[in-house]
Amino acid sequence: MEKVVIAIDGPSGTGKSTTARMLAEKLDYLYIDSGAMYRAITLELLSKKVPPNDLKRIVELAKNARIEFDGEEFLLNGKNVTKEIRSLDVTNKVSSVSAVKELRKILVEKQREYAKQHNVVMDGRDIGTVVFPDAKFKFFFVCDLNTRAARRRQDFIDHGMKIPVEKIMLELKKRDEIDTKRKESPLRKAKDAIEVNTTNMIIEEQVNLLLRRVQGLD
Template sequence: MKRINIALDGYSGTGKSSTAREVAKALNYTYVDSGAMYRATTLFFIRNDIDPRDHSQVVQALKEIHLNFDDNEINLNGENVASEIRTMKVNEMVSHISAIKEVRQEMVSQQQEMGHFKGLVMDGRDIGTVVFPEAELKVFMTASADVRALRRQKELAEKGIEEELSAIKANLLERDQIDSNRKESPLVKAEDALELDTSKLTFETQVGKIVEWAKSRIYES
């Protein structure tokens, strides 16, 4: 049976990470949350007062950041930071840190190494365009801003974090603007990506649809 790489891109709050995780489980593939890598890097910058405008500080910081996944949860220098990287403080900074050329180059290099042997599901914003432009299946996920804000509020509440819906929506729209217009690896739909609007889909339906697309690529002659 052929093994493929699956790239899931799209806006914040479309369910990329949770969907990618379940797709990987259904196919017995490896799941990598690329967004968690950028969030963990952002958390390191915040904790260590790294000035993102200072090139030397950024370069030195990247040398001190060691990331790995344990049971699909991100570790930053040996510490599980899966919950801390989802706070609003990180939300407000992650798009700015992710737009830094050196940060993207380092993360993309690590991500490409992870996908060398295929059988990978990775979600993010530039997976199908930059990280794995040759991925056998590319999916671009969308949803309305209102739906995405409600989903993010619920996700935060489940982690014990209470945030106003209006603040969450404003943050999502700001991130859309930054991600879509940044110079380095902007958020765009790959020409050969299949678009999936999740606004009115159940979680099970969106997972099932992508698994169906994946199997058609896996078993095609």
């Protein structure tokens, strides 16, 4: 029986990851945080001091990376890096790393392998346009920049980091520009995706909206 894919795309701070995880729990689907995969490779590159132009080393690390999702925890090569991949250093570098064509190809293949074995809810920036263009359900999240910055600041606080909201806003703007203008798999809404503005919504409302759509109640 063909597996179901629910794709949720959108920029940082729109609530897509938390929504995707909770939706997956309600449906008993596997949740795949594609952004965490790129963050993990970015963390690995930073820890091993691999320069961004060393394509051979980047490809080698990506191919050999053992990526596992365990509930809300993320494991890279057997090590729990859930907190480390959310650091400011990784956040500031992940967009430029994600733009590497060779890396995207490897991680897209890994993402597609998950969907061959499980019903999945996957969030990212190109899930509905590139990774799974034929996904049964596609959603695209948008949100006011101030709200996104406030949410991202809370994420940092939850991980023990205090970052000024002004700095976060600048980084969000910078990342949006990189993500939307990059040559490989830019951030954009799929033509058949349902747009969801999360500015004035709490997570539970976002989850219920998607759940009703998936269940055919709306």
